[in-house]
Amino acid sequence: MFDPVDDVIDRIARHLRRPVQIDPALDGRVMREITALPTPGGATALGKAWRWLRRPRQLTLTPLGGLAVAAAIAVVVLLARMNFRSPAPPQAESRAFQFVLVAPRATRISLVGDFNDWDATRTPMLRAGSEALWTVVVPLTPGRYHYAFLVDGSRWLADPSAPVARDDDYGAPSSVLTVGRGGDS
Amino acid sequence: MGTSDAALVRRVQTGDTGAYAGLVARYRDRLGRYALHMLGNREDAEEVLQDAFVRAYRSLARCDDPERFGAWLYGILVNRCRTAGARAARRARRFVHDPAALETAPLAGPDARAEWDDTVRWALARLPSESREAFLLKHVEELEYEDMARLTGAGVSALKMRVKRAREQLQAMLKEAERV
DSSP states (O other): OHHHHHHHHHHHHHHSSOOOOOOTTTHHHHHHHHTTSOOOOOSSSHHHHHHHHOOOOOOOOOHHHHHHHHHHHHHHHHHHHHHHOOOOOOOOOOOEEEEEETTTTOOOOOEEEGGTTTTTOOOOOOOOOOOEEEEEEEOOOEEEEEEEEEETTTTEEOOSOOBBBTOOOSSOOOOEEETTTTSOO | OOOOOHHHHHHHHOOOOHHHHHHHHHHHHHHHHHHHHHHSSSHHHHHHHHHHHHHHHTTTTGSHHHHHHHHHHHHHHHHHHHHHHHHHHHTSSSSSOOHHHHHHHHHOOOHHHHHHHHHHHHHHSSOOOHHHHHIIIIIOOOOOHHHHHHHHOOHHHHHHHHHHHHHHHHHHHHHHHHOO
């Protein structure tokens, strides 16, 4: 479906992606500045040793040596599995969570959050019974989710019945929901 | 095929300072584009870019993965742009904060392309710096959210929200500009 927002954003992005030429004289200025500085990491014995340890190297093995290494790895893996076999992690089960908002004057509301990539088209809310009550049910696996309500496509509302996101540097209000292993929040 | 980033980084680390020129030439224009869009003028962008290259050189021993030198350098530039942007905002020199002046700012240019360029730059400069940063990294530099999170230190959710709001604000501003 044609989305006028995407069309405008695509045009802007294409425009901004055009190559930009920076004055090549900048290279000379950078080089003049760094030649007065010491070699990065220093030329100390410790620095050299650290670089030597981190540098990747090619090892050569004879086929016989390769087989011996493979056999040793297989033995270590088998022993580790025999001694430390842990039970398979339980599958994260999703539980249904109902989100409710009272908004008598709203004409449309979407639930947006981490669980739907903040996509306003994916989780529209529906009027339930009374005209003022909007609701939607979302299955959630255990985890911590930020979310908000998008009212009439432009107004962001935190959930009045949930904690406000403390690390809220989003520029818009949002709430936090923590879903525990047993589905508690 | 040219020498890899990792090979050039290792040469610099072992004392071949001249090899750094290869890295500067390789990343100059691409990083310059981000700085230019982020700061809104060429003079500041070049100053920040030069600073980022010099800082990267001085910290090269801390570049743990020379194969990813470009991403590491990007992180330094993003931080330098933030600092420079905050400084510029304090000086109130670079960006216009007067809404009345913005409304009457001329948008027309000598041709349609220049007009569009002016409009885009005008709209971009009006975005909050965090939104502008997120929008440029996502839609212009085409990074994944996980990479953006590593570069900016912000969470993926926060970044998604910033990008979403930037898109909405840009669209609204462009609509407003078309009416002028």
